[in-house]
Amino acid sequence: MKPIRSPEDLERLRKEILAKREPSKPCITVCVSTGCVAQGSIKLVEAFKAELEKQGLTDRVEVKETGCVGFCEQGPRVTIYPQEIYYFKVKPEDVPEIVSKTVLKNEIVERLLYKDPITGKTAQILEEIPFYKYQLRLLLENNAKINPKNIEDYIAIGGYSALAKALFKMTPEQIIEEVKKSNLRGRGGGGFPTGIKWETTRNAPGEPKYVIVNCDQGDPGAFMDRTVMEGNPHSVLEGLIIGAYAIGAHRGFVYVREEYPIAAENISIAIEQAEEYGLLGGNILGSGFSFNVEVYRGAGAFVSGESSALMTAIEGKVGEPRPKYIHTAVKGLWDKPSCLNNTKTWATIPLIILKGAEWFRNIGTKGSSGTMIFSLVGKVNNTGLVEVPMGITLRDLIFKIGGGIRGGKKFKAVQTGGPSGGFIPEQYLDTPVDFDELTKLGSMMGSGGMIVMDEDACMVDMARYFIDFLLDESCGKCVPCREGLRAMSKILNDICEGKGKDGDIEKIEDLAEVMKEASLCALGRTAVNPVLTSLKYFRNEWEEHIKEKKCQAKACKALINYYIDPEKCQACMLCLRECPAGAVIGGKDQVHWIDQKKCVKCGTCYELCRFGAVVKLTGEPIPPPPMGVKPIRKKK
Numbered sequence: 001m002k003p004i005r006s007p008e009d010l011e012r013l014r015k016e017i018l019a020k021r022e023p024s025k026p027c028i029t030v031c032v033s034t035g036c037v038a039q040g041s042i043k044l045v046e047a048f049k050a051e052l053e054k055q056g057l058t059d060r061v062e063v064k065e066t067g068c069v070g071f072c073e074q075g076p077r078v079t080i081y082p083q084e085i086y087y088f089k090v091k092p093e094d095v096p097e098i099v100s101k102t103v104l105k106n107e108i109v110e111r112l113l114y115k116d117p118i119t120g121k122t123a124q125i126l127e128e129i130p131f132y133k134y135q136l137r138l139l140l141e142n143n144a145k146i147n148p149k150n151i152e153d154y155i156a157i158g159g160y161s162a163l164a165k166a167l168f169k170m171t172p173e174q175i176i177e178e179v180k181k182s183n184l185r186g187r188g189g190g191g192f193p194t195g196i197k198w199e200t201t202r203n204a205p206g207e208p209k210y211v212i213v214n215c216d217q218g219d220p221g222a223f224m225d226r227t228v229m230e231g232n233p234h235s236v237l238e239g240l241i242i243g244a245y246a247i248g249a250h251r252g253f254v255y256v257r258e259e260y261p262i263a264a265e266n267i268s269i270a271i272e273q274a275e276e277y278g279l280l281g282g283n284i285l286g287s288g289f290s291f292n293v294e295v296y297r298g299a300g301a302f303v304s305g306e307s308s309a310l311m312t313a314i315e316g317k318v319g320e321p322r323p324k325y326i327h328t329a330v331k332g333l334w335d336k337p338s339c340l341n342n343t344k345t346w347a348t349i350p351l352i353i354l355k356g357a358e359w360f361r362n363i364g365t366k367g368s369s370g371t372m373i374f375s376l377v378g379k380v381n382n383t384g385l386v387e388v389p390m391g392i393t394l395r396d397l398i399f400k401i402g403g404g405i406r407g408g409k410k411f412k413a414v415q416t417g418g419p420s421g422g423f424i425p426e427q428y429l430d431t432p433v434d435f436d437e438l439t440k441l442g443s444m445m446g447s448g449g450m451i452v453m454d455e456d457a458c459m460v461d462m463a464r465y466f467i468d469f470l471l472d473e474s475c476g477k478c479v480p481c482r483e484g485l486r487a488m489s490k491i492l493n494d495i496c497e498g499k500g501k502d503g504d505i506e507k508i509e510d511l512a513e514v515m516k517e518a519s520l521c522a523l524g525r526t527a528v529n530p531v532l533t534s535l536k537y538f539r540n541e542w543e544e545h546i547k548e549k550k551c552q553a554k555a556c557k558a559l560i561n562y563y564i565d566p567e568k569c570q571a572c573m574l575c576l577r578e579c580p581a582g583a584v585i586g587g588k589d590q591v592h593w594i595d596q597k598k599c600v601k602c603g604t605c606y607e608l609c610r611f612g613a614v615v616k617l618t619g620e621p622i623p624p625p626p627m628g629v630k631p632i633r634k635k636k
């Protein structure tokens with residue numbers, strides 16, 4: 001491939017690529033992003049190729065490996081073009097039928113369509129599925145269409161035309177102005193205005209300047225950055241090159257965590273291809289601007305997602321945060337001006353350059369423009385990645401897109417913003433989701449994690465869980481975070497184990513105050529959010545744990561006892577046979593009871609009993625065992 005040396009050459013190439021393609025040619029796209037690969041999609045690709053060969057169709061039908069569309073729990077996902085029919089949970093044994101029916105005869109294989117569990121209605125296209133109906137997919141839109149390892153696929157859909165426009169029709173200052181006008185805020189967590197960060201880096205004294213992509217999302221259950229990087233790496237790269245030109249950087253880094261091998265592979269291939277096509281390296285598109293990018297594999301520490309820690313890691317040192325008396329935009333990598341943005345932020349830039357700041361500002365809310373990708377997980381019926389305009393309410397996200405709470409249970413809280421986000425209770429479900437509204441509730445947007453909890457969640461235990469996670473992930477460099485988290489964890493574990501004391505809540509509040517004020521980095525400063533929101537909205541649960549040794553959600557093992565209701569026990573002997581501790585006492589025709597001294601609270605009897613006779617008791621005395629043999633009523 002000869003490097004492209006002008007915008008006109010790029011347009012010519014695009015036309016050539018499109019001319020070679022037949023839009024009516026059948027194409028089977030298979031998701032080969034992490035979620036679907038884990039569910040066997042590589043075997044599916046092989047099965048499609050083998051079947052096409054067997055039927056002599058290799059030249060007539062294309063098989064394309066593509067990225068994730070977000071509904072990964074329904075994977076592996078297959079889409080048949082040109083009809084754009086979506087099949088989910090596809091297995092290699094379904095392949096011959098898909099080829100013979102859908103590809104050759106345009107017939108639908110009904111059982112592979114998405115079926116709404118409530119209405120029973122099937123859907124052929126994404127927009128008919130409730131999970132997608134309310135989404136606005138700007139960044140994820142092309143993931144099902146392009147092969148992320150093929151730059152020509154990206155060029156065919158208009159890729160790199162934003163770069164050509166930026167390099168040839170805009171000055172660096174105009175680009176920064178456009179980004180400022182768009183009101184794009186950093187998608188990594190802080191929500192800092194991107195244009196201002198770029199301007200600060202550009203105007204900061206010192207050369208060279210650096211630009212960095214943060215693809216180190218370590219929140220449990222969150223995989224938005226990985227998905228964008230795996231499915232459309234050229235969009236990130238294009239945004240990065242535009243940013244580099246605007247800021248005046250000639251060297252950039254893509255920091256990808258080690259646990260994201262497909263993302264690292266796809267961005268590495270994208271960089272190689274962009275270099276080959278003259279879109280990276282010296283004299284990009286003949287503009288005179290030169291820029292090179294390297295991929296840096298992070299070792300997978302949660303704290304390395306923090307900007308100064310990430311930069312320290314790129315410098316080859318231990319990835320720990322450092323004081324930011326001076327912003328990294330002024331003194332970052334090797335003490336030079338460095339602009340670090342999240343993967344999604346960079347991927348949004350080409351859209352803003354092509355469609356304009358005005359278009360972008362019209363999506364979302366006044367303070368938070370555009371769309372946001374959330375990782376909706378937990379106790380909702382539909383889990384996965386959702387891209388929605390900012391300002392959508394939590395209720396719509398959870399009930400319309402997420403399909404409501406699993407098993408018809410009651411909603412209790414949602415944690416937004418990852419492990420350091422706060423818990424938001426039911427009375428705030430109509431809050432529009434944007435950076436500022438979530439902060440007002442004591443939570444945050446973070447990188448877009450969203451964990452939904454139902455009535456079975458104990459909010460003290462949830463706070464304990466996240467504090468323990470953050471304690472594990474704290475780098476330990478500064479005392480407030482290291483010791484504060486350790487002390488909080490001890491108190492919280494004690495409370496959940498029934499050893500809570502008067503004064504514990506006040507101690508936790510004092511610790512939180514210090515951690516918020518004095519921690520070196522955002523990990524320590526925001527770690528208190530789950531605890532403080534749990535206290536703010538669910539204080540009664542804390543008091544019950546401490547004073548009454550009661551866990552109303554019956555989740556804290558130490559605070560519950562299993563008990564067999566003699567009125568309900570049918571003496572089926574199932575629990576007696578299955579109890580691993582030999583704690584169930586009973587016999588044929590005898591009401592069973594649990595020897596509390598032997599019971600290890602494993603819950604097996606509770607799960608197994610078909611008569612609902614085993615119950616959990618909390619904060620109340622356990623009735624004494626029934627005396628003697630009792631007759632068993634027959635079930636009607």
Ligand code: SF4
Nearest residue numbers: 476477478481521524
């Ligand atoms: S706040 Fe925690 S993670 Fe951050 S520097 Fe301090 S010890 Fe390290």
Ligand code: SF4
Nearest residue numbers: 579599600602603605
């Ligand atoms: S909770 Fe577990 S140990 Fe206790 S009685 Fe039931 S099965 Fe046995």
Ligand code: FES
Nearest residue numbers: 031035036068072
């Ligand atoms: S990984 Fe395939 S749909 Fe998400």
